[in-house]
Structures are given as structure tokens and as C-alpha cells.
Amino acid sequence: MSEAEKRDDGAVLSGPPKSYGTIVWGQLRKRPSAMVSIAVIVLLGAVGVFAPLLGGDVPIRWVENGKVSWPVFHQMTNLEYVALAGFLLVLALPLTMRLFRRGGRGVGTSPFARAMGVHLLVWLLLAATLFLARAPDRAYKAYLDRRAQADGAWFPPIAYPRDPGFKELVENFYEAPSRHHPLGTGRIGDDVLIGIIYGTRTALSIGFVAVGISLAIGVGLGAASGYFGGWIDLVLMRVAEVFMLIPGLVLIIIILAVIPASFPPIWAVILVLGVTRWTGSFRLMRAEILRIRGEDYITAARALGIPTWRLLLRHAVPNGLAPILVGATFGIAGAVFLEASLAFLGLVQTASWGTMLNDGRQHLEYWWVWASAGAAIFVTVFVYNLLGEAIRDAIDPRLKI
Amino acid sequence: MKTYLAKRLLLMVPTLLGMTFLTYAIVRLSPGEPIEAWIRAQTGGMDPVSTFQQAEKIRARLGLKDHNYWGDDVETHLETLEKGGDAAKGRAAAELERITGKTFARDIDSWKRWWDANRADFEKTLIDPLEKALNVFHGYGTWVAHAVRGDLGKSIKFETSITFRTPDGGQSPSGNPFWLFAERVPVTLTLNVIAELLIFLIAIPVGLTAARYRGRLFDRTSTFLLLALWSIPAILMGTLFIALLCRGGQGLEWFPVSGLHSDDADKLGWGAYLADLLWHATLPVVCLVYGGLAYLAKLGRASLLENLRADFVRTARAKGLPERRVVYHHALRNSLLPMITTMVMILPAMIGGSVIVESLFSIRGMGLLVVDGAKAHDIPVIMFGTVLYGFLTLVALLGGDVLYAWADPRVRYE
Numbered sequence A: 001m002s003e004a005e006k007r008d009d010g011a012v013l014s015g016p017p018k019s020y021g022t023i024v025w026g027q028l029r030k031r032p033s034a035m036v037s038i039a040v041i042v043l044l045g046a047v048g049v050f051a052p053l054l055g056g057d058v059p060i061r062w063v064e065n066g067k068v069s070w071p072v073f074h075q076m077t078n079l080e081y082v083a084l085a086g087f088l089l090v091l092a093l094p095l096t097m098r099l100f101r102r103g104g105r106g107v108g109t110s111p112f113a114r115a116m117g118v119h120l121l122v123w124l125l126l127a128a129t130l131f132l133a134r135a136p137d138r139a140y141k142a143y144l145d146r147r148a149q150a151d152g153a154w155f156p157p158i159a160y161p162r163d164p165g166f167k168e169l170v171e172n173f174y175e176a177p178s179r180h181h182p183l184g185t186g187r188i189g190d191d192v193l194i195g196i197i198y199g200t201r202t203a204l205s206i207g208f209v210a211v212g213i214s215l216a217i218g219v220g221l222g223a224a225s226g227y228f229g230g231w232i233d234l235v236l237m238r239v240a241e242v243f244m245l246i247p248g249l250v251l252i253i254i255i256l257a258v259i260p261a262s263f264p265p266i267w268a269v270i271l272v273l274g275v276t277r278w279t280g281s282f283r284l285m286r287a288e289i290l291r292i293r294g295e296d297y298i299t300a301a302r303a304l305g306i307p308t309w310r311l312l313l314r315h316a317v318p319n320g321l322a323p324i325l326v327g328a329t330f331g332i333a334g335a336v337f338l339e340a341s342l343a344f345l346g347l348v349q350t351a352s353w354g355t356m357l358n359d360g361r362q363h364l365e366y367w368w369v370w371a372s373a374g375a376a377i378f379v380t381v382f383v384y385n386l387l388g389e390a391i392r393d394a395i396d397p398r399l400k401i
Numbered sequence B: 001m002k003t004y005l006a007k008r009l010l011l012m013v014p015t016l017l018g019m020t021f022l023t024y025a026i027v028r029l030s031p032g033e034p035i036e037a038w039i040r041a042q043t044g045g046m047d048p049v050s051t052f053q054q055a056e057k058i059r060a061r062l063g064l065k066d067h068n069y070w071g072d073d074v075e076t077h078l079e080t081l082e083k084g085g086d087a088a089k090g091r092a093a094a095e096l097e098r099i100t101g102k103t104f105a106r107d108i109d110s111w112k113r114w115w116d117a118n119r120a121d122f123e124k125t126l127i128d129p130l131e132k133a134l135n136v137f138h139g140y141g142t143w144v145a146h147a148v149r150g151d152l153g154k155s156i157k158f159e160t161s162i163t164f165r166t167p168d169g170g171q172s173p174s175g176n177p178f179w180l181f182a183e184r185v186p187v188t189l190t191l192n193v194i195a196e197l198l199i200f201l202i203a204i205p206v207g208l209t210a211a212r213y214r215g216r217l218f219d220r221t222s223t224f225l226l227l228a229l230w231s232i233p234a235i236l237m238g239t240l241f242i243a244l245l246c247r248g249g250q251g252l253e254w255f256p257v258s259g260l261h262s263d264d265a266d267k268l269g270w271g272a273y274l275a276d277l278l279w280h281a282t283l284p285v286v287c288l289v290y291g292g293l294a295y296l297a298k299l300g301r302a303s304l305l306e307n308l309r310a311d312f313v314r315t316a317r318a319k320g321l322p323e324r325r326v327v328y329h330h331a332l333r334n335s336l337l338p339m340i341t342t343m344v345m346i347l348p349a350m351i352g353g354s355v356i357v358e359s360l361f362s363i364r365g366m367g368l369l370v371v372d373g374a375k376a377h378d379i380p381v382i383m384f385g386t387v388l389y390g391f392l393t394l395v396a397l398l399g400g401d402v403l404y405a406w407a408d409p410r411v412r413y414e
Helices: A020-029 A032-049 A071-075 A078-103 A111-133 A144-149 A166-172 A192-228 A230-245 A248-258 A265-276 A279-293 A296-303 A308-319 A322-344 A353-361 A367-395 B002-029 B034-043 B048-062 B070-083 B086-100 B108-125 B129-148 B177-212 B217-230 B234-245 B270-308 B311-318 B323-353 B355-360 B366-375 B379-407
Strands: A062-064 A067-069
Touching: A020 A032, A020 A367, A032 A078, A032 A192, A032 A367, A078 A111, A192 A230, A192 A265, A192 A279, A192 A308, A192 A322, A192 A353, A192 A367, A230 A279, A230 B002, A230 B379, A248 A265, A248 A322, A248 B002, A248 B323, A248 B355, A248 B366, A248 B379, A265 A322, A279 A308, A279 A322, A296 A308, A322 A353, A322 A367, A322 B234, A322 B355, A353 A367, A353 B234, A367 B217, A367 B234, B002 B129, B002 B379, B070 B086, B070 B108, B129 B379, B177 B217, B177 B270, B177 B323, B177 B366, B177 B379, B217 B270, B234 B270, B234 B355, B270 B323, B270 B355, B311 B323, B323 B355, B323 B366, B323 B379, B355 B366, B366 B379
Parallel strands: none
Antiparallel strands: A062 A067
16 A cells, blocks of 8 residues: 555555545534434334333233233234334334445445435335235223233233223323322322323324425425426425515414314314425525536536436435435424414414323423423424434534645 | 615515515415304304305405305315315315315215205305416405505404504504514513523623633534523423423422512512513513524634634744733634624524514414414415514615624625
8 A cells, every 4th residue: 555545644545435425424423412302312213103002001912811812013004013123123224225335346236225225115015915905803892991800911100091081081180290190190190100101103204204294395396496497496485485484383374273273183283384485495595406406417417418316316416415404403403393383373283292281381380291291392302403414514614624 | 775775675675575465465365254153253153144145244344355265165175074084074174064064974875965955155256266266366465455554454363452552542553564573573672682692691701611622622512502591492391490490380389380570560669560570571582592692602712713713822822912901902802703793693583483472481472473473374464574573684684794894894885
């Protein structure tokens, strides 16, 4: 190895050039705040997808007349399984990437894209199989009342019903935190910790799905607007301007107030947040594409006769995604935040932390209800903001000066 | 510059039209017409047939030739009740009971019998989607035609404004959205302008210190703490304040919990009146300030860092100016520019977001008016609110640009 290949810091330049993602990830790993927030986000995701194993009145293992059964796995819906599989597949991405990197060549599709493709395929196949072939057993059985008779039954650690009946209401409503109820009980005798655990699902699904919808709209329209220009750009910019000018919260309030009550509230929130908050990614994507359009590799790709859709999808859009990633991270925090505000204004009734906080506000003396919900919202919003900050610092070239 | 201003002002017109059309379409295409919503709110669940006749009477009186969309709703809900999933069935039954006042719960046969018997009354309300969409265009055209002549319609929910009276001592024109908003806009504006000034005053020294000692302890802690503050939802902060600091809460009883004035505020002298106002406004303003602080301090830090690295600062240092002078006269002045522009531009967003604080502390501001109006399908109030918000935002954007050009001679608009 010659001296010329050594850099000032002693690192040796060898092997294939580092990809942009690897550089950003390397920057991120140096930041403790980023690592901690990623850990907390994974933990929140785990709490969300494993919620039925953590709290509820459906036993994991049940013994009746000497027969062993696993009720919780029969009761979980297909959607729950699909979410669980998605979570595990995302966690397993680094492993698959390592596999591809070891066996792969230096050039061609990146290990990330290949691993992503394989996992997506597995996930879609699984989802299709589940929805086509499986009917969950959702019949309600009062397992908890027969707990004493069943030897060898395993219940979740917090074994209380999510929606308690009259007995619980009379005996246990607004009970202060104790050994039995670590975070106390709420208005109808419901365990607050169970509410927090299941609220994780609402918060994360609203965050991810709403941001996903708004990204799809924003990136798609932004790419079209920046690449084609002309009247398409003119019209799309006016439309975006209209959406930007009505303050977000006001527009959302107007839409939510007139959505019929028969619409499932969680989908109403997701849809409303998705279709009103796309302007940020639209502007970023448009600006990025305007910059990228003049680059040599785009001209080269066009000279090679690559069709426009492929050029946009493979060459232009991926190179403009970095700033949008930051926006998406903040967007998830913003969506959780907004959902809480909407529940607070009484515009939605989802099983969420916002609703808990709002209910708890009516009785300030039972502080454990609103304090728990508020703390959950704060932690979630904070870790996403921390991660967004860290990614922004990591991709900002000015910091490397 | 004049041409530029004229062009910008003219461009406001299509944007405002687009905004108002979007809002109008959203409100009108939703099921449940405003007049019925109003009658329902007045009487609770009552017989739909008589509600329908009553609505017809009101329409005739107001000179409206409008359609009633209930027929559509009933049919949709019946279908859901028959074929939908368990949760959807429950919701459909609840909606049917709310619309009709009957209590058949999930008994689909009873509902069908009732619908067959009463269907004739709804026949004319069953209109096809195309006609519904055309109605939106027609209705919007009517609204615009009236609005440009100064006729903003009458609020359905709000009868009169409290503050404004006509010069002869009578009440202001009943339910005119303009007067309803005229009463409430100053409240919201005052709160937000005070909050903005405070944000500015705190963000500058914080950003300045963080930039000067970049990477040191103050920089890192302030960035972290501001981000944490930013992540606290206003509802949680407000609830904590009310629980710990307000009368009737659990802790210190230092502040009043609702409104902007004491009951006897009218009798106070102006000094006491102002003190009373400040006392009431403290907590709401704090709630508005802490969130925006992080954003502006970060912006100030970034722009100062950039300026401290610039050539003119190096020149200033090279010619031997004291460090204080370099920082305050050369770097800071140039950094204030983007901060001021951003302040002006984020004001509309803050005003939009202040509805939470208004609701927390029961302040009669414009945010609450729009929320209440939206809940009641009160089209005149919603539409005028949209126009007002849009106009405020457009003016703020224009103001930001003009300010930028005025402060920075390099910027020229043609």
C-alpha cells in the first residue's frame, strides 16, 4: 500500500467507495442522543406490537380440562400480525444487509435496497396469506374470572380488562397508583398503564401512516413539479400555496368537524393529517429536483434513453430524499402532537394518550391519569425530535468544515 | 418596488379564492346541512319529518333554495347496519338514532319498516352526487357574489356580538361574522404579539451565547433543554400550570384560571386594568412562548455561526476591533435580519395554533370562534374565518419579504 492512499487522519482508502447512507449512519453513531432516541423508538414500537402480551385479560397460555391452548395468539387480528411482522422485518434489515454485503459485488444495487426488497416481498406475501386464510377468534371469554381454577395459566403482566365492566367501575375508579395498578386507575376503573400501552399503538400508527401518506403525496407531486416545470409546476404550486396558507390546525379542525361521526375516528385523523401536511415535503422535493435536474448524471441517464418514470424513481428522487427524511422524523413527532391537540379540543375520540389527557383534565386531583398520558406524549415527541435534530446535523455538510 | 407590490397584492386574489373554495367544498360536501344541524342542536333528537318541514320554512324565510342531504345519510347508514362490521354497525345505529330520534338500536327490520313508511318525505332529498357537486359550485358562487358586496351572511350559532353596538346604542347587526370576529381578533393578536416579542427577546441572547461558545457546555445544554421544551405539548404544560399555579388547582393559587379580565374589570382605573390584564395573561403567554423559543434560538445560533465565519468578521478582527464590537456590531446585526423576517412569517402559524391556549384558559379568541363555528357547520363564520386567516398569512408573507428588502440593500424586487 502506497503512502498516497493514506489520508491525513491515517484512515486507509480501500475497498468500494462509501455510500451516502453509510456516511450519514457513521455520523449518527457518534451521537449518543441519536442512539438513545433510536433505542427508545424501537422500545415504543415493541410495546405497541406486543401490547396484547403486556396487558389485557386474554391469557397467553390457558389450561382447561387438561388441554393447553394459547388464546392470545388466536385473538390477535391479522392487522396486528402484519404490524408485528413489519416491526420484526425492519429490525432484521441490518442482518440481511450484512448477508448481501458479504456475498455481493462492489457495484450494482446497494445492499440496503436489496435487503429492503426481499423483506418487503416477505412481508407482502405474509400479509396476503394472513388476510386470505386466517379468521381470528375474537369471541369474548371471561378468562380472568376463572383465573383461580386454571392451574398453569399465563396471563400478561398487567392482567386487567381494557374495557372494564360495571363491577370494576364501582369498586376501582380513580384509584391512586399502588402495587396492583402501577399507574392507578381511571374514570371507569380502567388500568392507566394498559391505556398507555395501547395508546402507543394509536400514536405510532397515526405518526407513521399519516406521515407516510403525506410523504407519498408530497414527494410525488414535488418530483413532478420540479422535473416537468411549466404549467404543471404553476398549478401544483398554487394548490400547495392554498394548503399552506390556511393554518394547519384550523384546516384540520374544519375538516374533522364536518367528517361524519360514522367514520372510524382513527382513520379520520390519519387521513386528515395525511392530506393536509404534505406541503413541506412537496417544497423540499421540488427544490431538490430543480437542483438535481441540471446534474450530469441526469443528462447522462437521459442520453441513454432511460424512460422518464425510471429516471425519476431510480436517479432523481433517491438523491433528493435526505432532507425529506429529517422532515419525516419531525413530522411523526408533529402528528403525535397534533392528535393530542385534536383529542383535547374534543374533535376526535380515539383510544389515545390525547383523549386520556383530556379526560384526566376534568379531574385535576387524580393527577396520575393526565400526568401519565402527558409524559407518554412528551417522551415520544421528544425522541423523534432528538432523532430529527441528529439526522439533520449528520447530513448538514456545513458542520464538517 | 411599487410594481412588485401591486403584483403581489393582485396575486392574493386567486389564492384567497382557492382557499375559500377548498373550505367551502369541504364543509358543503359533508353530510348534515347547517340548517338541520342547527335545528337538531336546538331541539335535541326530534322527528325528522317535522325537522325537515321546519328547515324548509327557515329556508323559505332566508330565501335559500337548498337541498337536504338526509336521505343520502339514512340510506348509507342502513346499508352499513346491514353489511358492516361490528363496530361500524354500532356507529351506524347510533347515527340513525341521532338523525331520526327513533330508538331501534341494531334492529335492522324495524329500521327498514320505518324507512319504507317515511321514505316519501325524503324522496326529494335523494339527489345524485353530480347534482351535489354542482350545488357546491353554485353555492360558492353565491357566497362570493354576496361577500364582495359586503354581505357575509348570518351566523347560525352566534346571535350577537357582545362588545360592538351600533352608534344609536342598539346591538350590532345580529350574527354578522365581521362583528363577531372584530370582537375576538384583538384578543388573539395581543396575546400572540406579546408572546412573539418575548420569544425574540429571549432567543437572541440564548442563540448568541450558544453560537459564541459553540460545542461548549452552554451550547449543548441549551440546545437539549430547548428541544425538550419544544416537545412538551401545550395541553400538558397548560394542565400543569392550572393544576399547580391556578386557583382551584392542587398547589399554589397564584393565577386566575380563566378569561383575560376579572369580573369587575370595567370599574378599575387604567393602571389597575392593565395590571389585571397582565396577571390574567401571564400563563397563556408563557404557554405560547416556550414552544417557539427553541425554533428561533436555533435559527439565531445558526445564522450567527455563519456570520462569525464570514469574511467581514475576519476583517473586523484583523483590523484590531475589540471582540465585543465585532460580535455585537458586525455579526449580530447581520444575524438579526433573518430572525426578524422569520418572526413576521411565523406569526400567522402561531395565531392558528393559539386555539389550544385559548381553549385551555377559556379566552374568547378567534381560534375558539372558528372551532365552535366548525362544530356547528356555521358556514358564514367558517368562511369569514378562512378569509381572515388567509389574508393575515398573505400579508405576513408579503411583510416579511418587504422587510427583508428594506433591511438588506442587496435585495431588490422588480
